[in-house]
Amino acid sequence: xxxxxxxxxxxxxxQDEWFSFVSYSPRILAAIFIVLISYILGxxxxxxxxxxxxxxxxxxxxxNFFRIFVIYLVVFLGLIIAFNILGLEQFAMSMxxxxxxxxxxxxxxxxxxxxxxxxxxxxxxxxxxxxxDSIRTEEIEGQVKSIxxxxxHIRSDDGRDVYVxxxxxxxxxxxxxTKDGLRRTSFxxxxxxxxxxxxxxxxxxxxxxxxEGVLADPxxxxxxxxxxPLYVQLKVFYWVDVFDKKFTLLQVRNNVMDSSRKVLLEKGxxxxxxxxxxxxxxxxEASN
Numbered sequence: 001x002x003x004x005x006x007x008x009x010x011x012x013x014x015q016d017e018w019f020s021f022v023s024y025s026p027r028i029l030a031a032i033f034i035v036l037i038s039y040i041l042g043x044x045x046x047x048x049x050x051x052x053x054x055x056x057x058x059x060x061x062x063x064n065f066f067r068i069f070v071i072y073l074v075v076f077l078g079l080i081i082a083f084n085i086l087g088l089e090q091f092a093m094s095m096x097x098x099x100x101x102x103x104x105x106x107x108x109x110x111x112x113x114x115x116x117x118x119x120x121x122x123x124x125x126x127x128x129x130x131x132x133d134s135i136r137t138e139e140i141e142g143q144v145k146s147i148x149x150x151x152x153h154i155r156s157d158d159g160r161d162v163y164v165x166x167x168x169x170x171x172x173x174x175x176x177x178t179k180d181g182l183r184r185t186s187f188x189x190x191x192x193x194x195x196x197x198x199x200x201x202x203x204x205x206x207x208x209x210x211x212e213g214v215l216a217d218p219x220x221x222x223x224x225x226x227x228x229p230l231y232v233q234l235k236v237f238y239w240v241d242v243f244d245k246k247f248t249l250l251q252v253r254n255n256v257m258d259s260s261r262k263v264l265l266e267k268g269x270x271x272x273x274x275x276x277x278x279x280x281x282x283x284x285e286a287s288n
Contacts (some may be wrong), residue, residue: 031082038078042071119170123147129176134183134242136175140164181243182218187257190231192270197224197232200269207263208238211255213247215239236260 046067129135133144135154142156151163177183191200201222208220220238227233240252247255264271 027086031085034082034085035075035078038075038081039071041078042074045074046070119166123166123170128174129179133179134177136177137164137169137172178242181241182215183240183242183249184218184237185240185249185253185256186235186237187253188225188233188235189260189264189271190228190233191264193232195232195269197234200234200264200267203263203267204234204236204260207259208236208256211238211252211259213240213244213252214256215241 049066049070127147129144131144131147134142135144140154140156140162142154142160142162144152145155145161146153149166151165152169154162154164156162189204191197201224204222205220208214208222209216214220215238218239220236222234222236225233225235236256238252238256240247240249242249261271
């Protein structure tokens with residue numbers, strides 16, 4: 001009899017639990033439906049955000065970030081509603097409270113990471129440079145190879161790969177040498193005090209204008225930069241379109257400097273940082 005009573009009790013308990021489950025199942029189905037709907041809405045909102053951001057100059061990394069962020073946010077709100085439908089209001093409130101507390105704790109613990117992350121978000125909307133631009137920040141100079149939320153990858157001229165934190169790019173001055181494609185380059189050359197410096201400037205300007213890759217507008221030029229103890233220093237400047245891939249900046253610079261050197265020597269100028277040495281050699285050769 002006891003065994004039969006125990007079996008009957010178990011069956012009654014299971015039956016009660018089943019009826020409870022059946023009566024509670026609409027809430028469960030509604031909660032699942034809310035989560036699925038929130039996921040679908042999140043994906044649709046993410047597409048709208050992606051469409052909006054596609055009109056800007058943001059990179060794919062930013063598209064992916066905002067897409068995932070929107071989906072997670074909508075699904076999180078859907079979970080809060082689902083827990084409330086299931087009668088788990090306290091659990092839902094604890095999720096919100098713990099989420100806020102966790103955010104504060106993590107924010108203090110990883111302040112620099114959070115700072116770089118937020119700086120990357122702001123730079124995503126108002127970035128002073130793009131991939132391929134040549135920039136300088138602090139003592140770091142080179143070409144932008146990739147842009148992430150937390151850092152920017154810069155390749156220096158000597159082949160170094162530098163990963164600059166977004167917070168530095170956001171808080172420190174950034175020089176963009178290629179914002180509009182124009183890059184101004186200059187170099188100095190010394191001539192003897194006995195030479196006509198103004199005529200040398202005209203000769204150099206004309207020579208530079210004939211170099212392929214040098215822009216006519218803005219026009220190149222040369223001027224007397226300083227009077228050094230042993231020579232007169234001239235400065236030559238010119239402009240290059242960095243978007244023109246026919247010549248690199250280094251190739252144009254080499255051609256300009258070599259042409260300037262040749263034309264000064266052809267015109268009889270003494271070109272050296274130690275002009276007195278050249279003069280003494282010239283005078284000895286002349287006496288011989």
